[in-house]
Amino acid sequence: MNTEHPASPVDEPAHTAVALDEEDTTPPDPRRWTLLVFVALAQFMVLLDTTVVNLALPAIQSDLGASATGTEWVLTGYILCFGGLMLLGGRTADRWGRRRTFLAGAAVFTAASLLCGLAGGTAVLIAARALQGCGAAFLSPAAMSLVTTSFPKGRERTTALAVWAALAGLGGTLGVVLGGVITDSLDWRWIFYVNIPFGAVAVAGVLLLGHRREHLTGGSRPDLLGAVTVTGGLAALVYAIVNIQDHGWRSVLFVVGPFAAAVALLAAFVLVELRVADPLMPMRLFATRSLVTSSVGRILTSGVQAAVLFLCSYYLQRTLGWSTLKSGFAFLPLGIVAIAVTAPATRLMHRHGPRPVYIAGAAGSVAGLVLLAGAPRDGAYPTQVLPALLILGAAMQCCTIPVNVHGVSDVPHQQQGIASGVLVAAFQVGASLGVAVVATSALTRTTRELTRGTAPAAAWLDGLHLGFWIAVAIAVLNLINAVVGLPGRRPAPGTAPAAHTARHP
Structure with missing residues (x-):
C-alpha cells in the first residue's frame, strides 16, 4: 500500500526499495476514499486550466498588448512543459514518494496560478504558464498513482478510477464554459485565481491525512x-x-x-x-500488453475528444453564428452525460471486465462523429448537435475508464508512478495531435474553398466536414485497438466475477 499513515515512519529511502515484482501486502488505507477526493480535486483543477484559457485569449491579448505569437505562447508554453516533463514527474513519484511529489506539484501549480493572475506583461504570463505546466507534470502522474496504489486491484480500484475519470471529464468540459463566463463577467485574471482555492484545499487535505510509508524504487x-x-x-x-x-x-x-x-x-x-x-523508464514496461494497449487508447481517445471540442466550436460559431459564450454552454450536456454514465459503466466493468465497455465506447464515438460529419449549413442544435454530443459524452467516458484501469493492472506496484506518467503523457500527446491533424486539414480545405470564391459559411462547413471524417477515422482506429488489444475477461478460478478486473491470458 502506498498511501501514507501517521503512525508509520517517513518515506523509505531509496536503498530500502523492494524487488520490482514483489507484491505489496500493506493493508488498504482506511482513509483512501478521502484521499481520492483531494487528489481528484487537484486533477480537476489541472484539466480545468487546460481548457479555460482558450476562450480568454482575445481578452488577454487586448489587455496586455500581446502579439499573436506571444498569445500563442501562453498556450504553447504550458503544453510544452506539461507534456515534456510528464515521464520525469511519474518516475519522481516512484523514487521520491507519490505524496511528496503530489504536494510539490500542487504547490507549484497553485503558486504559478497566482503569478499568472498578477502578470503585468506577456513575458511574465508566459513564464508563469510554463511554471504551471511544470507543476502539472509532477502533480498529474503522482495523483493518478496515489489512486492506483491506494485502492486494491479489482472492484475498488475500478470504482476509484471511474470517479477520477468523471471529475477529469467535467473539468475539461467546464473549462470551455467557465472561460467565457469568467472573462465576460469578471476579468481574464480570474480564470487563474479560481485555481487557488482548489489547490489550497487539495494540498491541505493531503497534508492533514498524514504520512504513510511508501515502497519506493531504488537507485x-x-x-x-x-x-x-x-x-x-x-x-x-x-x-x-x-x-x-x-x-x-x-x-x-x-x-x-x-x-x-x-x-x-x-x-x-x-x-x-x-x-x-537504474533507468528512468524501464523498457520492459513496454512488454506489458495492458500498458501499451491503454497508452494507444489514451492517445486515440484524447485525440477524438480534442477534435470534437475544436470542430464543434467552429461549427457553432462559424456556421450557425453563435457567440463564444453560448457555444461554451452548448458543451455542458457532454460533460453531464459523461458523469451520468460513470456509474453504469463501472458496474459493467465489475461484471464483465474493461473490454466490452471500451468496445462500446469506441463504437459510440464513431456513431457520434458520423452524425456530426453530416451536419448541414442550416442545422439546429437540438437535432443536429445535441444528440451527437450526448452520444460522444457517454462514449468518451466508456473509453477513458477502461484504459485507465487496464493500463496499470499488470504494472508492478513500485512502478505505478511511471506507468501513470506514460498514460498522462499519452493523453497530452493525443490531444495535441488530434487538434493539429483535424485543424490543419479543416482549415486548409476552408482556405482552398475561399480562394475559389465559395461563400465563407459554406467554405467553413466544407472544411469542418473533412475534419469530422478524419476524426471518424481516428475513432475507428480506437475501435480496432479495443477489439484487438484488450483480452476477454478471464476471472481467477473460484472467484466471483464481480471481484476482479480483466487479466491477461
Missing part, C-alpha cells in the same frame, strides 16, 4: 541523461504538433526540424535506458 544515482533526452524529445514532439495548425506540415523551422529533433532525442533516450543500471 542512488538518478538517470540524468535519460531525463534530459526524454524531456527534450517530448517537448520537441509537442512543439512540432502544436505548430502544424499555424505553419503547416512542411515548415522546416516549426514542424519538420522539431519533429526530427524529437525522433533523435527519443531514440537516444531508448538507447540510454537500455544501457543504464
Whole structure:
C-alpha cells in the first residue's frame, strides 16, 4: 500500500526499495476514499486550466498588448512543459514518494496560478504558464498513482478510477464554459485565481491525512541523461504538433526540424535506458500488453475528444453564428452525460471486465462523429448537435475508464508512478495531435474553398466536414485497438466475477 499513515515512519529511502515484482501486502488505507477526493480535486483543477484559457485569449491579448505569437505562447508554453516533463514527474513519484511529489506539484501549480493572475506583461504570463505546466507534470502522474496504489486491484480500484475519470471529464468540459463566463463577467485574471482555492484545499487535505510509508524504487544515482533526452524529445514532439495548425506540415523551422529533433532525442533516450543500471523508464514496461494497449487508447481517445471540442466550436460559431459564450454552454450536456454514465459503466466493468465497455465506447464515438460529419449549413442544435454530443459524452467516458484501469493492472506496484506518467503523457500527446491533424486539414480545405470564391459559411462547413471524417477515422482506429488489444475477461478460478478486473491470458 502506498498511501501514507501517521503512525508509520517517513518515506523509505531509496536503498530500502523492494524487488520490482514483489507484491505489496500493506493493508488498504482506511482513509483512501478521502484521499481520492483531494487528489481528484487537484486533477480537476489541472484539466480545468487546460481548457479555460482558450476562450480568454482575445481578452488577454487586448489587455496586455500581446502579439499573436506571444498569445500563442501562453498556450504553447504550458503544453510544452506539461507534456515534456510528464515521464520525469511519474518516475519522481516512484523514487521520491507519490505524496511528496503530489504536494510539490500542487504547490507549484497553485503558486504559478497566482503569478499568472498578477502578470503585468506577456513575458511574465508566459513564464508563469510554463511554471504551471511544470507543476502539472509532477502533480498529474503522482495523483493518478496515489489512486492506483491506494485502492486494491479489482472492484475498488475500478470504482476509484471511474470517479477520477468523471471529475477529469467535467473539468475539461467546464473549462470551455467557465472561460467565457469568467472573462465576460469578471476579468481574464480570474480564470487563474479560481485555481487557488482548489489547490489550497487539495494540498491541505493531503497534508492533514498524514504520512504513510511508501515502497519506493531504488537507485542512488538518478538517470540524468535519460531525463534530459526524454524531456527534450517530448517537448520537441509537442512543439512540432502544436505548430502544424499555424505553419503547416512542411515548415522546416516549426514542424519538420522539431519533429526530427524529437525522433533523435527519443531514440537516444531508448538507447540510454537500455544501457543504464537504474533507468528512468524501464523498457520492459513496454512488454506489458495492458500498458501499451491503454497508452494507444489514451492517445486515440484524447485525440477524438480534442477534435470534437475544436470542430464543434467552429461549427457553432462559424456556421450557425453563435457567440463564444453560448457555444461554451452548448458543451455542458457532454460533460453531464459523461458523469451520468460513470456509474453504469463501472458496474459493467465489475461484471464483465474493461473490454466490452471500451468496445462500446469506441463504437459510440464513431456513431457520434458520423452524425456530426453530416451536419448541414442550416442545422439546429437540438437535432443536429445535441444528440451527437450526448452520444460522444457517454462514449468518451466508456473509453477513458477502461484504459485507465487496464493500463496499470499488470504494472508492478513500485512502478505505478511511471506507468501513470506514460498514460498522462499519452493523453497530452493525443490531444495535441488530434487538434493539429483535424485543424490543419479543416482549415486548409476552408482556405482552398475561399480562394475559389465559395461563400465563407459554406467554405467553413466544407472544411469542418473533412475534419469530422478524419476524426471518424481516428475513432475507428480506437475501435480496432479495443477489439484487438484488450483480452476477454478471464476471472481467477473460484472467484466471483464481480471481484476482479480483466487479466491477461
